[in-house]
Amino acid sequence: MDILVCVKRVPDTAENEIEVNSSGSDIERDDLVYSVNEWDNYAVEEAIQIRDNSGGAVTVVTVGDEESEEVLRREMAMGADNGILCSDEAFEGSDGKGIATILKSVVEKGNYDLILTGAQADDGAGEVGGMLAAMLDMPYASLVNSIEIVNDKMIKVGREIEGGNQEMNEIDLPCVLSIQTGINEPRYVGIRGIRKVASVEIPVLGVSDLGLSAEAVGKSGAKVTRQDYFVPDLGEGAEILEGSTEEIIEKLIEMLKSKGGIK
């Protein structure tokens, strides 16, 4: 089974506090630690496991600048066979549909049975997988937390739905799935693994390589545009306890007692 996994390089929220810059035009990007989007790691791990069980190849693709190549190498160090970097000035400012349009061209240049994305990334929209499927006229399932290969025409997938329940579906191949965290345990990638793939060539594809028109993607093709970043005034929020740890604990225990938090 040939599988394409779409990944994204994002600021690592576990490593950074995200702050708005002084003009509100962007977040503070100095000193940010970047990594591969958490959901995408699960998608790549799932793809590798499927390939190891039923053959084929795993290709990872991303849309981004030169620095995005590092996330492709990381996923190749995990075990993906090939990488594709879509990079072009014309891609800058793309909305979800712009990204999906670029990825559609990548899919059409190959012959994939299964296309995976993470369920969401840093902007929390969770939109590219569903858009890509619709553009390709392939069936789609989101928030997938189990995959069982039935045969080369059909798979069985579980979707995470409300209340911890799981919705089971049959879905015809080829299809697009967005992968939820927890579906597997992504393998650890060490420095040595990344060194091994350091010299593997990763093709870089731009607008003309993909047969796209520059107007269809990037800023000019975007119907949805982020205007600014801001920190909302959400009213009071929590009363932050201050003082020495001892004083804080004393105050907290009094509060907990009065609220029935200590039995």
Add this chain to the structure above:
Amino acid sequence: MAQQIFAYINHNDGAADDTALEFVTAAKKITSDGAVTAIVTGSGANLDTVCNELAASYNEVWKIDSDALAYPNAEVVRKALINILPGDSIVLFAHNTFGMDIAPGLSVKTDSAFISDVVDIEGVDGPNLKVVRQEFGGQVSTHVTADISSGAVINVRPGSFQPDESKAAGGQVADKSGEAGDLAARRRYIEVVEAEVGDVDITKSDVLVSIGRGIEEEDNIEIAEELAEAMGAVVSCSRPIVDSKWLEKSRQVGTSGQTVKPKVYMAMGISGSFQHMGGLKGSPFIVAVNKNIKAPIFQFADVGVVADILEFMPELTEKINEIK
């Protein structure tokens, strides 16, 4: 505005989801007359019950009754919607596991703008709708504009708009079942597998010590268990702990886990995503301890402490045990 606004209603066992009345409020922020049509798909008597209930709040209720829609399979519902929606429609969905499944693809098929997980709507200016979204797990907000002149699909975050309880619309139910068209699908629903019940029922506890990413390592869970024992509480958790397989799924608080109504909720190293907070009901007294002062949990909590839980929890445990 000439464009018609629709809201797709989630329902279960003959009752509309809470978001049904929130859409009415959201629609009024898009168009001044607030005219909005509910779309309800399903089959049988429960469907009629929901439609009749919604007629009080919506100008019009479009009912699509079909065996193929007995369970809301996103691909099947999308096909039906494409067949019945007028061009340039604005369609609202709840940003839940169904809305996330159907909406992005629908926006492609109807060639309209898609705006995901909207928490507020500022209004329309010319062809553009201006809304508020959040990024990075709620750490920052953004204003987003979308050209909605050829239609829009908008996913609204549950709980972000006040429900409109006026029930003064006096609407009619219109049966659109005949217009749904061919509903054959390449994704076929099989069944819902109910969540497993764990050895501890976190929904029954008045006090929860709930841990998130801040616990850092599986071995540190013991620290939370000791605090829970001192407080007479039970340990629950947020999603990353279950993803790491450190605690069973039945311990997870959130929309994709358990809904809990404790009196006191100790959020220890939990950032406070809306999916997590969505599982917390009944206005508990929330204590948040987190290293990151920017963590959204401090907006929801009553009391906050900026500290490393791995240092703070043992000291709190010790002090509670001393005074007992």
